[in-house]
Amino acid sequence: MNNPILFKEEKQYILQQKKLAEIMNMNYSNLELLFRAHMKNDDELFHELAMQIIKDEERKNHHLLAAKLKQILDDPPSKNEYSRLSNSLRKNIPPIPRDNEKGFPLLEVNKYHYNWDDLIVKKETEEILHEITVENQERHLLSSYGLKPKNKILFCGPPGTGKTLTAKIISSEIGYPLITVKFESVVSSYLGETSTNLKKIFDYIEKGRWVVLFDEFDIIGKKRDDPTEHGEIKRVVNNFMLMLENFRGDSILIASTNHPHILDSGVWRRFDEVVSFELPDTKCRNFIFHKKFSTFWKEPGIDLTRFALETEGFSGSDIEQVTVRAIKHTLIDKRQYITHEDLSNSVDRQKRIITAREA
Ligand SMILES: Nc1ncnc2c1ncn2[C@@H]1O[C@H](COP(=O)(O)OP(=O)(O)O)[C@@H](O)[C@H]1O
Ligand SMILES: [Mg+2]
Numbered sequence: 001m002n003n004p005i006l007f008k009e010e011k012q013y014i015l016q017q018k019k020l021a022e023i024m025n026m027n028y029s030n031l032e033l034l035f036r037a038h039m040k041n042d043d044e045l046f047h048e049l050a051m052q053i054i055k056d057e058e059r060k061n062h063h064l065l066a067a068k069l070k071q072i073l074d075d076p077p078s079k080n081e082y083s084r085l086s087n088s089l090r091k092n093i094p095p096i097p098r099d100n101e102k103g104f105p106l107l108e109v110n111k112y113h114y115n116w117d118d119l120i121v122k123k124e125t126e127e128i129l130h131e132i133t134v135e136n137q138e139r140h141l142l143s144s145y146g147l148k149p150k151n152k153i154l155f156c157g158p159p160g161t162g163k164t165l166t167a168k169i170i171s172s173e174i175g176y177p178l179i180t181v182k183f184e185s186v187v188s189s190y191l192g193e194t195s196t197n198l199k200k201i202f203d204y205i206e207k208g209r210w211v212v213l214f215d216e217f218d219i220i221g222k223k224r225d226d227p228t229e230h231g232e233i234k235r236v237v238n239n240f241m242l243m244l245e246n247f248r249g250d251s252i253l254i255a256s257t258n259h260p261h262i263l264d265s266g267v268w269r270r271f272d273e274v275v276s277f278e279l280p281d282t283k284c285r286n287f288i289f290h291k292k293f294s295t296f297w298k299e300p301g302i303d304l305t306r307f308a309l310e311t312e313g314f315s316g317s318d319i320e321q322v323t324v325r326a327i328k329h330t331l332i333d334k335r336q337y338i339t340h341e342d343l344s345n346s347v348d349r350q351k352r353i354i355t356a357r358e359a
Pocket of ligand 2: 160165216256
């Protein structure tokens with residue numbers, strides 16, 4: 001006999017399943033794959049499917065949802081240096097070295113999912129960066145002819161021009177996790193401890209294949225202006241350079257600085273390539289504005305080119321702050337569109353911030 005209650009429950013179950021699949025705009029096999037990827041810690045597959053969902057949502061004009069999902073994938077690392085890593089990577093990486101004196105971690109290991117579309121720079125800069133990446137991807141081909149890819153790179157340029165972002169992109173493109181070396185922890189107040197810290201870092205790097213970012217490594221350079229620190233810091237720079245020169249692994253080592261002029265001329269020679277990052281010109285600013293607003297509704301007729309013209313001297317990071325501020329304002333006001341006024345106010349506010357910063 002037909003059981004009406006079971007029938008009703010079954011019907012409800014099927015409806016729920018359909019709704020779930022509809023909400024996610026996925027077919028059942030994709031949904032199943034996503035779950036399986038998560039359970040098997042298959043980070044690659046999980047991200048591939050996740051990116052698929054984001055693209056589907058964008059196609060359906062669900063820009064807010066797409067942006068939110070992308071943000072979840074790209075969330076900045078939390079205080080725990082292991083937190084962003086998939087379980088499989090977490091199990092495979094050696095314990096993070098720490099400073100003897102204060103016990104601070106000397107580096108962070110993260111995995112990112114950026115691509116070249118996220119970076120807007122001059123064509124020449126883009127070409128050099130692609131060349132570095134492709135050489136490292138074709139490492140085996142080069143080595144069969146006795147050649148080595150460029151893997152000791154110096155990034156110079158003003159703050160907020162995309163140096164850290166580029167390291168994240170290279171790491172994403174090549175598929176090696178990104179190690180970020182925290183120079184504040186490395187430069188220890190105890191004499192001699194700094195070199196010990198550097199040795200610990202290089203020992204760690206030798207244990208795997210990574211993209212390593214010695215971020216804002218000018219903290220060393222800055223301290224060279226201080227006569228009391230001079231001897232020690234000079235020794236640290238020399239030590240770092242020696243370790244860099246002796247490094248033979250397959251990892252890509254990137255040092256970044258906002259103040260190239262304070263580095264010894266000897267420093268430059270030790271790198272295979274020096275990449276200069278500049279403040280974006282009007283064309284690049286225009287691209288950055290469009291890129292940052294690509295997943296958000298704008299008031300019809302809003303003229304981003306005009307804002308690109310008005311923001312001479314802004315870095316990529318300044319433009320990012322302008323757009324985030326304007327978007328937040330729009331969301332809090334429960335409006336659907338970003339207006340010319342939102343953007344104009346946010347640009348003015350950023351101009352004041354820049355003036356205060358440069359004073
Ligand atoms: N050239 C650029 N193209 C696109 N976005 C950029 C660019 N430069 C900076 N940004 C934005 O500003 C943020 C901060 O930039 P970042 O890479 O940390 O600068 P830097 O390391 O040179 O100080 C980036 O995450 C990105 O959102
Ligand atoms: Mg940086």
